[in-house]
Amino acid sequence: MNAGNAFLTNYRFWRRRWFYPLVSLVVTLSVCVTAPLPGRAFDLLPLLFQGVQILQLSNISDRQEVDLGKDINQQVSSEMRLYRNAEVNRYVEQIGRRLAANSDRPNLPYTFQVVEDPAINAFATAGGYVYVHTGLLKAADNEAELASVIAHEIGHIGGKHLVKQMRQRAIASGVATAAGLDRNTAVGIGVELALNRPRSRQDEFDADQRGLRTLTRSGYAQSGMVSFMQKLLGRGSTPTFLSTHPATSDRINSLKRAISQQPSNGRYGLDNAAYKANIRALL
Numbered sequence: 237m238n239a240g241n242a243f244l245t246n247y248r249f250w251r252r253r254w255f256y257p258l259v260s261l262v263v264t265l266s267v268c269v270t271a272p273l274p275g276r277a278f279d280l281l282p283l284l285f286q287g288v289q290i291l292q293l294s295n296i297s298d299r300q301e302v303d304l305g306k307d308i309n310q311q312v313s314s315e316m317r318l319y320r321n322a323e324v325n326r327y328v329e330q331i332g333r334r335l336a337a338n339s340d341r342p343n344l345p346y347t348f349q350v351v352e353d354p355a356i357n358a359f360a361t362a363g364g365y366v367y368v369h370t371g372l373l374k375a376a377d378n379e380a381e382l383a384s385v386i387a388h389e390i391g392h393i394g395g396k397h398l399v400k401q402m403r404q405r406a407i408a409s410g411v412a413t414a415a416g417l418d419r420n421t422a423v424g425i426g427v428e429l430a431l432n433r434p435r436s437r438q439d440e441f442d443a444d445q446r447g448l449r450t451l452t453r454s455g456y457a458q459s460g461m462v463s464f465m466q467k468l469l470g471r472g473s474t475p476t477f478l479s480t481h482p483a484t485s486d487r488i489n490s491l492k493r494a495i496s497q498q499p500s501n502g503r504y505g506l507d508n509a510a511y512k513a514n515i516r517a518l519l
Contacts, residue, residue, distance in 0.1 A: 290416045290417065290418060290419070291304065291416050291417050291418075291419055291422050292416035292417075293399055293400075293402055293403040293406070293416065293417055293422070294403060296399060298341075298343070298344065301362050301363045301396070301399060302344065302345060302362075302363035302364065303363070304362050304363060304419070304422060304423065304426065305361055305362040305363020305364060305365050306363065307419070307423045308361045308362060308363075308365070308423055308426040308427055308430065309347070309361060309365045311423065311424075311427045312361065312365075312367070312427055312430055312431065313349070315427075315431065316351050316352075316353065316367075317351065317352045317353070318349055318350065318351060318352065319350040319351060319352040319370050320352075321350075321517045321518075323514075323517055324350060324370075324373070324514075324515055324517050324518060325349075325350050327514045327515065328348050328350055328368055328373075328382075328386075329348050331348075331379065331382065331383050331386055332346060332348035332366060332386055332390075333346070333348075334383075334454050335383060335386055335387050335390055335450050335451070335454050336364075336390060337454075338450050338453035338454045339387075339390045339391075339393075339394055339446075339450045340391075340394035340395075340446055340449075340450070341364075341393060341394050344363065344364035344393065345363075345364055346364040346365075346366065346390070346393075347364060347365050347366070348366050348368070348386070349365070349366070349367050349368070350367075350368055350369075350370060350373070351367050351368065351369045351370065352369075352370050353369040353370060353371055354369075354370065354371040355369050355371045355372075355475070355476040356369065356371045356372045356375045356468065356475035356476060356477050357369045357371065357372060357475070357476035357477045357480065358372050358385050358386070358388075358389050358477065359389065359430055359431075359480065360389035360390070360392045360393050360398070360430075361398055361426060361430045362393070362396075362398050362399055362402075362426060363393075364393055366386060366389045366390065366393070367389075368382075368385065368386065368389075369476075370518055372385060372477065373515050373518055374515070374518055374519070375467070375468075375475075376464060376511070377463070377467075377508055377511070378460065378505055378506050378507060378508050378510075378511045379456075379460075379504075379505035379506075379507070379510070379511045379514070380451075380456045380457040380459070380460025380504065380505030380506050381460045381461075381463060381464040381467075381505075382460075382505075382511070383451060383454070383456045383460060383505055384447065384451055384456070384460040384461035384464055385464060385477075387446075387447035387448070387450040387451045387454075387456075387461070388443050388444060388447035388461070388481075389443070389447075390446070390447065390450055391442065391443035391444065391445070391446030391447035391450065392435070392439065392443045394443075394446045394450075395439065395442045395443060395446060397435065397436075397439040397442070397443065398426060398429060398430065401429050401433070401436075401439075402417075402422060402425045402426050402429060403417075405425050405429065406421070406422070406425060411425075433480075434479060434480045434481070434482055435480060435481055435482070437482065437483050440481055440482065440483055440487060441483075441486075441487065441490060444461070444487050444490065444491055445490075445494060447461065448461055448491060448494055448495070451502075452498070452500045452502060454502075454504075455502040455504045456502055456504050456505045457502055457503050457504060457505055457506050458495045458499075458500050458502065459495075459506075460505060460506070461491055462488055462491050462492060462495070465484055465487060465488050465491070466488060468484065469484050469485065469488070
């Protein structure tokens with residue numbers, strides 16, 4: 237290829253690379269700057285020049301969600317104590333990877349972390365971050381029960397439940413604009429929702445069904461999801477998991493119906509002795 241042809245090829249490549257994003261930016265600016273907002277006009281240009289990142293949560297990409305999850309994780313991790321035992325963390329990671337590969341969003345770079353806290357709890361944030369308390373690890377009788385909780389949290393990620401809650405909260409509190417939501421504000425909302433807010437009834441049922449499918453595809457005993465919920469429901473005091481994941485009786489009945497309609501031969505994870513050996517550092 238001579239120098240003239242090489243220059244022409246490079247020119248066409250760079251024109252394609254920059255032309256369409258530039259057109260998208262111009263269109264976005266024209267829409268956002270001219271869109272009316274209640275009570276005040278909104279000018280996006282100053283925000284861009286100040287380096288403020290704007291997220292449109294209604295159609296956030298996987299990459300944006302993962303980046304948002306990293307920022308949320310940094311703050312969440314600073315507010316709790318992570319359990320550092322390598323053996324237990326490796327075990328939880330192994331279970332999580334097995335489930336994630338069979339989930340509704342297997343391409344996300346999932347991160348599984350153990351929180352040193354006696355409360356029976358687990359939660360998930362955006363972009364594939366799952367947290368399991370040591371109290372929940374000790375409360376489970378076998379790997380299938382623990383896997384059912386992790387699968388449920390992966391189900392929340394599959395349904396983008398936290399992202400949807402963040403958008404609803406931003407709109408309700410008036411911090412969302414026509415352009416979207418400032419990234420730092422989004423992170424703050426995400427942290428608060430992850431740590432303190434109960435999930436909606438609809439989200440819980442959705443995460444249960446997604447989690448059950450993931451559990452089944454992974455070869456685990458479906459009974460683990462039902463037995464763990466029944467165990468929590470039978471406790472005298474309400475575990476943290478039930479305060480943030482409500483409507484348990486109805487959820488148990490719904491899961492039983494789903495299992496009867498889609499039975500599985502999977503029996504993996506019911507060995508209590510093997511499970512206790514894997515978490516012996518906690519016992």
